[in-house]
Each structure stands twice: as C-alpha cells, then as structure tokens.
Amino acid sequence: MSINKSAAMEEDGNQELMVRMKEAEDEAYLKSMPSGFRFKPRDDELIFYLMCKARNKPLPPTRIKEVPLYKYDPDTLTAISGNMSSNGTINEWYFFTSRDRKHPQGKRPNRAAGDGFWKAVNSDKHVKSNGKLIGLKKTLVYCRGKPSKAQKTNWIMHEYVLSDPPQTTHKNDHQ
Numbered sequence: 001m002s003i004n005k006s007a008a009m010e011e012d013g014n015q016e017l018m019v020r021m022k023e024a025e026d027e028a029y030l031k032s033m034p035s036g037f038r039f040k041p042r043d044d045e046l047i048f049y050l051m052c053k054a055r056n057k058p059l060p061p062t063r064i065k066e067v068p069l070y071k072y073d074p075d076t077l078t079a080i081s082g083n084m085s086s087n088g089t090i091n092e093w094y095f096f097t098s099r100d101r102k103h104p105q106g107k108r109p110n111r112a113a114g115d116g117f118w119k120a121v122n123s124d125k126h127v128k129s130n131g132k133l134i135g136l137k138k139t140l141v142y143c144r145g146k147p148s149k150a151q152k153t154n155w156i157m158h159e160y161v162l163s164d165p166p167q168t169t170h171k172n173d174h175q
Helices: 002-031 043-054 074-080
Strands: 116-120 125-129 132-144 151-162
Antiparallel strands (some): 132 151
C-alpha cells in the first residue's frame, strides 16, 4: 500500500511541476510582447476563453487566473494578485471562478464575498458571435455589509456565463 501512496504522491508532484512550468512558459511569452501590448478582449473573446476552460481544452497564454473569487472582497483579491492587472492598466483584472449556489438544488447564485456581496444591477446582456448567442454578460456591483444595510462601492464586475454549457457528469456541478 505504501508503494501506491508514494506513486500517487509522485504523480501529483509531477502534475504540479508541469503546471508551474506551463505558467512560467506563459509568463515568459507574455513578457516577450512589445511595449504597449494590452490584454483587452471583447465580450465574445472572453466567452471563447470560458468555452475552452469549461470544455477542458488548452487555453492560449493569457493573464486570466483561476481564483476562488467569492472567498474575498475586491481589495483583498487585487492584493492577492499583487495589484498586477491583467491588461496592463491598474483597473481591470480577469479571473476564472466556479459558481456557487445559495441552495444545493437551487438555481440562485451565491454571490457573498469577503465582507459583502456582489449585487446584480441590470439584466443579462446577450453576447453573440456571427449572429449566434454564445453567452450572457451580467454587471454586478460590490456592496459591503449585510444586504439590509449594505453600502455600494465603486467595484464593478462583469460576469460571463456560457449560453450552452457542456453537460456535466455531476448533478450539482455549478462550474
């Protein structure tokens, strides 16, 4: 049994090393970009990245990091990312995160985060490519405190969701 455990630990270590090597390669590639290069994708391009991620397909080198977004308030989240923005300006960051639900069998998302919550401020905007609906974009504003006494902040988030997500094998998978 200890041999199997050791082999599994070694395999995990190898996978972690491969992930770090890929991240280092991506970082070197992004640093090789000419001065003035900015990661400024359009809505349909962001949906493309999300489609690749949802279908476990390889992503091109980007500044999009995977983060448990709803564990942190925006100030903490940007500090964790070293206040380095994704696109070269200091006011935009791009993250992948899993969606959480208020109730295991429910459809309402849980947007509690850090010392507050993300509140939807408008209806979904359709994101199309070649005239076909590929996703939805929702604008959210961060509010500090409990919903009954919350104070709006200047933090805004755009949430993108695939219109036709891949089928999951787990009933409660809310990626």
